[in-house]
Amino acid sequence: xxxxxxxxxxxxxxxxxxxxxxxxxxxxxxxxxxxxxxxxxxxxxxxxxxxxxxxxxxxxxxxxxxxxxxxxxxxxxxxxxxxxxxxxxxxxxxxxxxxxxxxxxxxxxxxxxxxxxxxxxxxxxxxxxxxxxxxxxxxxxxxxxxxxxxxxxxxxxxxxxxxxxxxxxxxxxxxxxxxxxxxxxxxxxxxxxxxxxxxxxxxxxxxxxxxxxxxxxxxxxxxxxxxxxxxxxxxxxxxxxxxxxxxxxxxxxxxxxxxxxxxxxxx
Amino acid sequence: xxxxxxxxxxxxxxxxxxxxxxxxxxxxxxxxxxxxxxxxxxxxxxxxxxxxxxxxxxxxxxxxxxxxxxxxxxxxxxxxxxxxxxxxxxxxxxxxxxxxxxxxxxxxxxxxxxxxxxxxxxxxxxxxxxxxxxxxxxxxxxxxxxxxxxxxxxxxxxxxxxxxxxxxxxxxxxxxxxxxxxxxxxxxxxxxxxxxxxxxxxxxxxxxxxxxxxxxxxxxxxxxxxx
Numbered sequence: 341x342x343x344x345x346x347x348x349x350x351x352x353x354x355x356x357x358x359x360x361x362x363x364x365x366x367x368x369x370x371x372x373x374x375x376x377x378x379x380x381x382x383x384x385x386x387x388x389x390x391x392x393x394x395x396x397x398x399x400x401x402x403x404x405x406x407x408x409x410x411x412x413x414x415x416x417x418x419x420x421x422x423x424x425x426x427x428x429x430x431x432x433x434x435x436x437x438x439x440x441x442x443x444x445x446x447x448x449x450x451x452x453x454x455x456x457x458x459x460x461x462x463x464x465x466x467x468x469x470x471x472x473x474x475x476x477x478x479x480x481x482x483x484x485x486x487x488x489x490x491x492x493x494x495x496x497x498x499x500x501x502x503x504x505x506x507x508x509x510x511x512x513x514x515x516x517x518x519x520x521x522x523x524x525x526x527x528x529x530x531x532x533x534x535x536x537x538x539x540x541x542x543x544x545x546x547x548x549x550x551x552x553x554x555x556x557x558x559x560x561x562x563x564x565x566x567x568x569x570x571x572x573x574x575x576x577x578x579x580x581x582x583x584x585x586x587x588x589x590x591x592x593x594x595x596x597x598x599x600x601x602x603x604x605x606x607x
Numbered sequence: 608x609x610x611x612x613x614x615x616x617x618x619x620x621x622x623x624x625x626x627x628x629x630x631x632x633x634x635x636x637x638x639x640x641x642x643x644x645x646x647x648x649x650x651x652x653x654x655x656x657x658x659x660x661x662x663x664x665x666x667x668x669x670x671x672x673x674x675x676x677x678x679x680x681x682x683x684x685x686x687x688x689x690x691x692x693x694x695x696x697x698x699x700x701x702x703x704x705x706x707x708x709x710x711x712x713x714x715x716x717x718x719x720x721x722x723x724x725x726x727x728x729x730x731x732x733x734x735x736x737x738x739x740x741x742x743x744x745x746x747x748x749x750x751x752x753x754x755x756x757x758x759x760x761x762x763x764x765x766x767x768x769x770x771x772x773x774x775x776x777x778x779x780x781x782x783x784x785x786x787x788x789x790x791x792x793x794x795x796x797x798x799x800x801x802x803x804x805x806x807x808x809x810x811x812x813x814x815x816x817x818x819x820x821x822x823x824x825x826x827x828x829x830x831x832x833x834x
Binding site for chain 2: 343361429430431449450451452453455456457461470533559561562564565569570573574576577579580583584586588590591592593595
């Protein structure tokens, strides 16, 4: 396997200009989605079928630090072991050599299993194509030696695209610096979460302050369904059919043995 | 070789199922099988030939939804037009007793075609009572979980996730029951006569006396006649 590549997003450098959002729309040729004003600076409540990445604005009040205004870029996390890939009945999801989780819209039938399996709730249903869409980590661009559109456009230097191991070292340095300079709870997100992801975060506070799942887990409903029900429980059906087939034969063999019983099997 | 026990129009027969019950039954048969085979295209995975019968996966999805609506309508039809029948059915299920347990104990032998002594049964025998509980319950679960998965945006995400294993398990249990039910109600020599009860509405009197003695006595017996 080729060396894993990742996108590192440093919350402490982001100015929430939303250049990444626009670059993403431009690069993926996605139409604007205009949502009503909800009382804060978020342009979109969540990613949607035509918006692969968004900047979330989170206001939260800390008893010690006072009001904090946190920005965070959300998009597909490109998990190392993606659940969407596991549940997809059409095997539309693939993992690229360098780690992007890519969904093939031509294979997608819009069943939305992945939307509900994803611990980050990222794949979104797009009604007019009746398919699921999500961030591709700009696989076509990266395969041509370019950076993803969001990383290329980031003016604040909050987004860095590169080799995952190198970025993790860089992130650790940055967290050390932040912890020593007024952000004692600064942390890395995506190194181990959900089994590791190819989207890495440097956070200035704990993940819950950024609306990120602290311990992203695949729902028990999903793994019971995928690991037990689908592979094993279905065998009950061929067993029932097999029993009927055996009975079909023995009925007729036994009926032939005692002719008095042959007339429809009664008395 | 004999397939289904022959229909004997020249012997005395008694009514077993009225028209509403029969329409509801066969309506469910058609919609259930359509839903089953279109659903299996996704459940089994990699069975492109099965999806191709319905015009690909999207076609299968469409047929699945149309049949599901049909199934829901059939449920409504049965309950509305056969309300008393449903009540009678449920009442009979609740008559589960010692004779039903005796029936279930010797059933494996009866199933294979051995001659066994069967305790007198009510309108539905022990096995039919079991089927009457399991299959409709599973169908109701299929319908409910199905609509939730069809319109996931209207429901909490946790409920939608819960519906996936529920839909699959309900499909598996109901299909197991349908396989056994379909076989017993047709090719099984002992109980195959009941096919005509559901197809034409009547069964042979001697078969009814032998297989559902209590039901026959109560409905067509001397006591019922004198009332």
